Amino acid sequence: MSRSARHGSPALERWGRHVARRAKAIVIFWLLFIVVGFAVALGATGTPSLFSRLDSGEIVVAGENQDGRDLLAQGGGSGFSTYTQTLTGVDLSDPAVASAAASAVQSLSAIEHVESAVNPFVVPGGPTTPDALRFVLDGDPASGGFATVVTFDEGNTAEQEAAATDEVDAVFDSLAEDTGATGDQRGGLRALVDRIIEQVKIDGQRGEGIALPVSFLVMVVVFGGFLAAGFPVLGAIASIAGALASLLGLSYLLDLDASVVNVVTVLGLGLCIDYGLLVVSRFREEMRALLQGAPVADATHAQVVAATAATMNRAGRTVIFSALTVAISLSGLLVLQIPFIRAVSVAGVSVVLIALAVALTLIPALCVLGARRLLKRGTETAADVGVFSRLAERVHRMPWVVIAAVSAVLVVMALPALRLELTSSGPELLPVGTPERTFYEDFRAGYPLLAGAEVLLVSRAPVSEVQAWAETAAADRPGVESVDPARELGNGVVTLGFQTGDSGTGEASRALVDSLRSDRAPFDAYVVGQASGIVDFRATVADRALWAAGLVVLATLVLLFLMTGSVVIPIKALVMNVLSLGAALGVTVWIFEDGHLEGLLRFASTGALENTIPLLVLAFGFGLSMDYEVFLLSRIVELHEQGHDTRSAVTLGLQRSGRIITSAALLMVIVFSGFAAGDLLIMKQMGVALVLAIVIDATLVRMLLVPATMSVLGSANWWAPAPLRRLHERWGITE
Structure with missing residues (x-):
């Protein structure tokens, strides 16, 4: 004897009857949900939009690298609030160029929300001194290129920094014109992050723009009609609205990386289409079993209710099991001590629950309202062969x-x-030729000391001790092409940069990190960098x-x-x-x-x-x-x-x-x-x-x-x- 017989009507069967009797109200609720969900997530209600609350960058975890970055930030060396212009085709020995560059620094420093500005012409001794050569293309005054670096106040809001950037750009425009530069590139870490976030939004819209219409056309073929194909697509739209709204809510509890949005919204989209396909197909099968070839016009409301109840009892059970398995697999990520992965896990589970709710309410309600049209191609049961x-x-x-x-x-x-x-890419996440990626590639190649070393040692040891060790032992480490001079930042923080020539993620950088961690310097220090x-x-x-x-x-x-x-x-x-x-x-x-x-x-x-x-x-x-x-x-x-x-x-x-x-x-x-x-x-x-x-x-x-x-x-x-x-x-x- 089945459990159904022993215990009466199963809960899912009763739920199906409940949905069938309130189908119109359920559909109206979900239509309102779609409108409100998109409005809230996209900022149409006057509140911050989801995309304005996203971040992007290197995925960090607790450990030596993060500890070193925290110390580096105490010394003012995070580099996130800098904005840089590089000019080429300039005669650095021309007094007019020196005058224009020095005047530009004064103008930049006077802009509200700018902390400092520097280029080689304001460094004591001029562009040929060792300190100034960091700002000169290839470290060679004859190269015809130099960089101007602007640092914004750390406490700036996004709006303040955007306004300040506009004023900085105006000064940069004048500097490029006054120096007769033939090449002008600009960029910064914040600009790179903003570009990645924008690319996430573009890719998401493109992906959904491809997936929804193509999926609809495929389902028209599968179901043999536009109405049946439209039900899972409408469910998918509801899922996207719910996913975006839930992510906005989670953004106030968790730091959400921009890529999380695409991952979980597309998951919700796919699951809703899958579940919608299953529920609609089973509903048609149950209706055909009840009608046994009778004309669709003969279908009664009681039969529609019975078919909905049977669909929920069978396909509904399958959907619940499926949603639980997906949620379980995502929940396993919570065990990992990685904020990004945990955010994906929590957001993913929330979207799975939304897809489950859509499959158990909206889709069967739509089936009830469109029952007769779903069967317009016939009510004969399918063959078992x-x-x-x-x-x-x-x-x-x-x-x-x-x-x-x-x-x-x-x-x-x-x-x-x-x-x-x-690996953990930065600019490489963007396509080749993207201005933000091009800037970073050119900047690293032309200004290695300014762009930062591939591997960095961060310490509070005296700068003289760090430099002495660097001169005697550091250059012999595996993967090292050159060692930068030790630099003292603020708050007693000292850095020593290692150039490996592989952008910080290749075999040379990894070998160097292993060496620096296994055979420590004679002073307390953290090894920092992508590797x-x-x-x-x-x-x-x-x-x-x-x-x-x-x-x-x-x-x-x-x-x-x-x-x-x-x-x-x-x-x-x-x-x-x-x-x-x-x-x-x-x-x-x-x-x-x-x-x-x-x-x-x-x-x-x-x-x-x-x-x-x-x-x-x-x-x-x-x-x-x-x-x-x-x-x-x-x-x-x-x-x-x-x-x-x-x-x-x-x-x-x-x-x-x-x-x-x-x-x-x-x-x-x-x-x-x-x-x-x-x-x-x-x-x-x-x-x-x-x-x-x-x-x-x-x-x-x-x-x-x-x-x-x-x-x-x-x-x-x-x-x-x-x-x-x-x-x-x-x-x-x-x-």
């Missing part, structure tokens, strides 16, 4: 061959992941990764056990997910780390993946893989509970869910392709990796490996120890 059942039968005939072949392919695809390298940050990031992940993975695995095993009553199926699902995600990560490394497909995907390889990509891909990919596993298993379990043996349950389950899984995967690929079409490197890597994970999982794994392994295991699929069987009989979630 088709493409997917025939595929399952072929797999059943040679399961060991399928298992061996698919497993071999996945292992080969995963091999590049063994040489995974991580140092990468070392801390990896250490932080390694310290908590097993806990995070263990919690996700345990929770997933419990959830799938409650769903299936088996301990074999959950373990098998986890093993296949590892293979699937390993393959996706391996191909991602082959593309982005090795530089393949640069022209096709429009990116320039940095020789590594951004350090957050593996974590995000594994978390999101695991959740989405389990999403399709739940879609398939829910049908197989349902059929098995109805008395089908394992082979026929798998065959019929694949036939009845294969079209949904394939369509859902295609739609999710379209959604995440919006990332790949963007220009921001980290988003492109994320998009490509998730597209690969979805394609691999929905084809090789769900269509081939799952039926093959279940065919081999037979009745053993449903095995569980006696105590667990009794536990499932009492607490299991079944029909």
Whole structure:
């Protein structure tokens, strides 16, 4: 006897009847929610918009690198509030140039909210002195180039700094004209961050602009009508509105990186389309089962209510399981002591809950209101024989061959992941040729002492002691091309810069960081730089990764056990997910780390993946893989509970869910392709990796490996120890 029979109408069935009776009110609520959500998130209500509250930059974690940066900031060396102009084609020996440059510094220093301004012509002794050569192109007065650096007050608001920047630009314009410069570039860290945030917004709008119309067209083909296709798209729009509004709220509790917005909104978009597809398809199936070929005009309101109740009891249960698996995989990231990752986790879970709410309320309510039009192509029930059942039968005939072949392919695809390298890019996140990236590349090449060293030692030791050590021992460290003179900043903070020539993230910088940390200087000091940050990031992940993975695995095993009553199926699902995600990560490394497909995907390889990509891909990919596993298993379990043996349950389950899984995967690929079409490197890597994970999982794994392994295991699929069987009989979630 089923639990439904023992305990009466299941809660989800009752919920479906409730939604059916209040469909109009639910739809009106969600339409108002969409309007309010977008208005609040975009600042149309007069409050700060979400995008005005975002930040972007290097992902930092607790550790030596961050401690050193904190000390550096105490000395006034953060560099975030500087704005720099570089001029070329100038005669530095011309007295008129010197006069114009000195006059410009006076004008810049007089601007409100500007703390200081400096160029080589105001340094005592002029542009040929050692201190001034930092501001001269290539350190050579004959090069015809020099830089003017403006530092804003640290306490400025964004509006104050923007106004001051406009006045600074006016002075820079005059300086370029008065010196007869032929080249004029300007930039700063804040400008770079603002450009990255703007690119996030552009990429997000572009991705959603591609995903929504293309997904709609695909669903028109899948459903055979505009109305049915429009329901999941309307749900996706509601999800985006809710995601943006929830992120705005979270921005007051957490520091949100700009890339978090695209990650979670696109996740919500994809999940809503997937869940909408599942719910609408099941509703049509239930209506056809009730009508048994009768004309759609004969459908009664009672039948519509009954179909909605059955849909919620079955597809609703699948959606809840799916949402829980995605939420569990994202919640595992909370264990990691990384603010950015935790923000993604919290924001991602909130968006999953919104997608779940849409699937359990708005989509079924729309189905109720459009029930008759959803069935305009006929009310005949679908055949149990088709493409997917025939595929399952072929797999059943040679399961060991399928298992061996698919497993071999996945292992080969995963091999590049063994040489995974991580990095933390700055300007490299932007496309080649972007003005902000070009400025930084040229600035670092032409003004290495001014741009900052690739690896920095920060200390409170006397500057003479640091310089003495630098002259005797520092230059012999691995990866060092040159050592900058020790500099004393404010508050007794001293820095010693190491030039490695690899922008701070390459092998030379990493080797130097390892050397400086393992063989310490004879005074207390912190090793700072992008390579140092990468070392801390990896250490932080390694310290908590097993806990995070263990919690996700345990929770997933419990959830799938409650769903299936088996301990074999959950373990098998986890093993296949590892293979699937390993393959996706391996191909991602082959593309982005090795530089393949640069022209096709429009990116320039940095020789590594951004350090957050593996974590995000594994978390999101695991959740989405389990999403399709739940879609398939829910049908197989349902059929098995109805008395089908394992082979026929798998065959019929694949036939009845294969079209949904394939369509859902295609739609999710379209959604995440919006990332790949963007220009921001980290988003492109994320998009490509998730597209690969979805394609691999929905084809090789769900269509081939799952039926093959279940065919081999037979009745053993449903095995569980006696105590667990009794536990499932009492607490299991079944029909």
